[in-house]
Structures are given as C-alpha cells and as structure tokens.
Amino acid sequence: MQMTSQATSAPLAGITGRRVLGTGGIVPATLGFHDGCVAQQVPQAGPCLDAGELLVLPGIVDVHGDAFERAVMPRPGVSFPYAGALLDVDRQLLAHGITTEFHGVTLSWEGGLRGEAYALRMFEALAQLGPVLGASHKVHLRFEAHHLDGVETALAWMASGRVGLLAINDHLPTMARRIGDERKVLQYAERAECDMETFRNRLRAASRRAQEVPAAMSRMIAAARGAGLPVASHDDPDLATRQHYHRQGCRIAEFPLTVETAHAARQLGDDVVFGAPNVMRGASHTGAPNATEMVSAGLCTVLASDYYYPAPLQAAFKLAQLGVVDLPGAWKLVSRNPARAAGLRDRGALAPGLRADAIVVDDRQPGLPRVVGTIVGGELRHAAMSLPVIDISGAGLAGNDSMAA
Structure with missing residues (x-):
C-alpha cells in the first residue's frame, strides 16, 4: 500500500527507516506509535511507513x-x-x-x-x-x-x-x-x-x-x-x-x-x-x-x-x-x-511517550531539503511522493532501544 494524499489517514502503527533522528543521533530504527505518541515497544503488526534512505526527523515546533x-x-x-x-x-x-x-x-x-x-x-x-x-x-x-x-x-x-x-x-x-x-x-x-x-x-x-x-x-x-x-x-x-x-x-x-x-x-x-x-x-x-x-x-x-x-x-x-x-x-x-x-514537554523529539510528530525529508539535493511526508500525532497528514507502507512485523530494523541516548 502507498499513501500520497494530503488528507488525514488512519493512524500508523509506526515508521521505519535507515536514517532516523532520535536522542542518540541519526540511526537505523523502527518506531512504534500508540495513541498518537511514540510507543515504548514496536507493535507486533500494523501499517508502518517505510522511509528507506530518506531522513526521519522530529516535527518542527x-x-x-x-x-x-x-x-x-x-x-x-x-x-x-x-x-x-x-x-x-x-x-x-x-x-x-x-x-x-x-x-x-x-x-x-x-x-x-x-x-x-x-x-x-x-x-x-x-x-x-x-x-x-x-x-x-x-x-x-x-x-x-x-x-x-x-x-x-x-x-x-x-x-x-x-x-x-x-x-x-x-x-x-x-x-x-x-x-x-x-x-x-x-x-x-x-x-x-x-x-x-x-x-x-x-x-x-x-x-x-x-x-x-x-x-x-x-x-x-x-x-x-x-x-x-x-x-x-x-x-x-x-x-x-x-x-x-x-x-x-x-x-x-x-x-x-x-x-x-x-x-x-x-x-x-x-x-x-x-x-x-x-x-x-x-x-x-x-x-x-x-x-x-x-x-x-x-x-x-x-x-x-x-x-x-x-x-x-x-x-x-x-x-x-x-x-x-x-x-x-x-x-x-x-x-x-x-x-x-514554549512549555511543551510532550513533543520536540522522537522518544517514547512523546507525540508522534515526525517528518520525512528528501535531502538528496544539497541545499534544498524537501519534506515529502509529515506525520502529526501518528497520522500521515501530508505526502508529496509515494511513500511505501508495509506491515510493521516485516520492518526488520532496530526497535526503540536504538533511540536511547
């Protein structure tokens, strides 16, 4: 399945990628989402956005x-x-x-x-x-x-x-x-x-x-x-x-x-x-x-x-x-x-317990980063290119423990 619409989608179970910015830097990781936040553990199944080599960053505040x-x-x-x-x-x-x-x-x-x-x-x-x-x-x-x-x-x-x-x-x-x-x-x-x-x-x-x-x-x-x-x-x-x-x-x-x-x-x-x-x-x-x-x-x-x-x-x-x-x-x-x-302790980083606000960035063209996907509260709210969505059980990457400082 692929999502390209700007309309609100059903909640994602997570996101996976080889360049995810967590508290420990940019690393391969799979993040699970639950109730609009980054989960402590990756769910066993569910729709997972596969960012591949694109950058996954916390949403801008x-x-x-x-x-x-x-x-x-x-x-x-x-x-x-x-x-x-x-x-x-x-x-x-x-x-x-x-x-x-x-x-x-x-x-x-x-x-x-x-x-x-x-x-x-x-x-x-x-x-x-x-x-x-x-x-x-x-x-x-x-x-x-x-x-x-x-x-x-x-x-x-x-x-x-x-x-x-x-x-x-x-x-x-x-x-x-x-x-x-x-x-x-x-x-x-x-x-x-x-x-x-x-x-x-x-x-x-x-x-x-x-x-x-x-x-x-x-x-x-x-x-x-x-x-x-x-x-x-x-x-x-x-x-x-x-x-x-x-x-x-x-x-x-x-x-x-x-x-x-x-x-x-x-x-x-x-x-x-x-x-x-x-x-x-x-x-x-x-x-x-x-x-x-x-x-x-x-x-x-x-x-x-x-x-x-x-x-x-x-x-x-x-x-x-x-x-x-x-x-x-x-x-x-x-x-x-x-x-x-701003006193918002619930966002600003991709870490367990914080809001699942993330963006997917295509940085292949130097000096011109391009947001190709925006996730707010665990839902894909914007997509500027085809972004593959797979079952999270097949993500095959490190879980949230790889995001630790």
Whole structure:
C-alpha cells in the first residue's frame, strides 16, 4: 500500500527507516506509535511507513510565525476570511515540516490587521477548523506595550486558555521615529486600515500614556505566569531591558537587537530566539545580529520562521552544510529547544511517550531539503511522493532501544 494524499489517514502503527533522528543521533530504527505518541515497544503488526534512505526527523515546533498575515491580507486593504486563509496556511506548514505552529497574533493600538477584531477572527477560525487542520495550531499573543486599552482583553484571552505564549512588544518608539516618513506611515496605515492622519493620531494617543506602561506590563506578565504561560520580550535593545524582563519572569529573549543582549540572556539562562530567515539570507533584514554567528557562538537556542514558513527546515540544513553545527544539533534549534521554551514537554523529539510528530525529508539535493511526508500525532497528514507502507512485523530494523541516548 502507498499513501500520497494530503488528507488525514488512519493512524500508523509506526515508521521505519535507515536514517532516523532520535536522542542518540541519526540511526537505523523502527518506531512504534500508540495513541498518537511514540510507543515504548514496536507493535507486533500494523501499517508502518517505510522511509528507506530518506531522513526521519522530529516535527518542527515554530514559536513565532506571522506569515499567516499575508494569507489574510495578501495586499493592503484586501482581506480574506480567516477560515480559508488558515486552511491554506495549514497546508504550507505541513509541506515545510512544521507540526506545531504558534501564530504571532498581534494586539496593538494600531488596529486593523493587528487589532482586536482580526485577533478574534483567528480564535474563531481555529475553533471552527480544529477537526480538519493537520498541524497543531496555537496562538503566540504579541501584545504591544502601549496598547493600554487592550490590557483587559488580553487578560481575558489568557484566562480563557486561548493563548499559548505571551510576548511583550513595543514597536511604538520605532514607528514614532518614522512618523515623518510618508512611505512608512502609508504602509502602517494600510495595515491598520485607516488613513495616514488617523494612524498618526493613534500613535500620538498611545504615546501620551507612556508612564502607565511599566505597571500594566508587569500586571500582564504576572497574569501570564499565573496561567502557566511562557513569556517573551521582543526586540530587547540592551542589557538593562533583558534584565528587567528576566526579573519579571520573561525567560525568552525574542530577537535581541545586540550581541551583548543575547549574551546577557544566555548568562541568565534564558532562551534566545532568532529568525531562521536570518540564517537563510546570511543577515538580518533589520540590522540585528547575524543569526548564524549567534548559533556558532552559542547565543541562539531557538530558530523561528518569523515571516517565512520554509525557513526553519532550510536554515537547519544550511547550518549543518556550513559546518556551524551538525544536523542533530541544528535540528534541536527548530524542534526540541522551541518545544521546551514554549512549555511543551510532550513533543520536540522522537522518544517514547512523546507525540508522534515526525517528518520525512528528501535531502538528496544539497541545499534544498524537501519534506515529502509529515506525520502529526501518528497520522500521515501530508505526502508529496509515494511513500511505501508495509506491515510493521516485516520492518526488520532496530526497535526503540536504538533511540536511547
């Protein structure tokens, strides 16, 4: 039997292959699945996907991805319903090996695409589409610090379980510096679905309450921690800012703006997130630290898709190709480490008891890895080529004991 459909299949009994990345490295192995998790033992019989010489890797856990915004609003002022957009995004995620996605949903004083109404559409679409989505979809709430009128709303969302991770953002100072740049203000206004003068007025109104921001953010962070949510601070500009947020319980430094800030975060034991597109491009598009250099220096623990879903897969392989780190080490940056940082102890590695989230990768063409199969919770959710499925009793390879550290 062969499976080539993207539709949800019946649960697999396992997967076998000659290059399976487990806790002990890349080895020949057969993994059994049971109730959506990697089993302690290989079942005696059942459908087993045979990956042969293709790579079998843990599914990617993406803690920050906002490329969905382009599916919702592909052009300024042109928006589409979230349900259809998310179905498209879900297929993109599966095709690029992302089995768990934290959508970077922004709640900002800007309004429009990054306002409350659009966020609510995301929540509603996720609830509606839950049974048909292939990947695991969660919300990374990007709260703009100066949006004081939105604090109660965000607190209610966190209390209701709608949010999986909170990040404190503050883009207002940068926007304020650009208020005289007609081109940039027009971009901001189009995203906010208003005219340029209205956007400037919103920015000025948010700025006038700056003195209230620190106390409000402390309240937000405390509430998130009380709800058991991981908390990140975004674009930390300096050591003092990272220390400030660390003291309040923000243990993730997301896209720090200087090498010194990243170094301070690691000294404090915090996770440091950089963008996988930064690795692919060889530089940050905003002048932030070079992510490849940060990985090499041990100052990056997590790579996120940021604005480009193909990036985590490709960045990990590029790091290995460059010799910055071997593939198992690079893969931790997009699977095990982000899962840990996000508080998801049930995924991120192919080990007994963890979720059976795995991808099959064709890496025969150097520099262009291709996901040809994606398994989520033990079910084949995406296939881009014919993948043989055999009876697990005939797999004839090592069992889970070969995956031990």
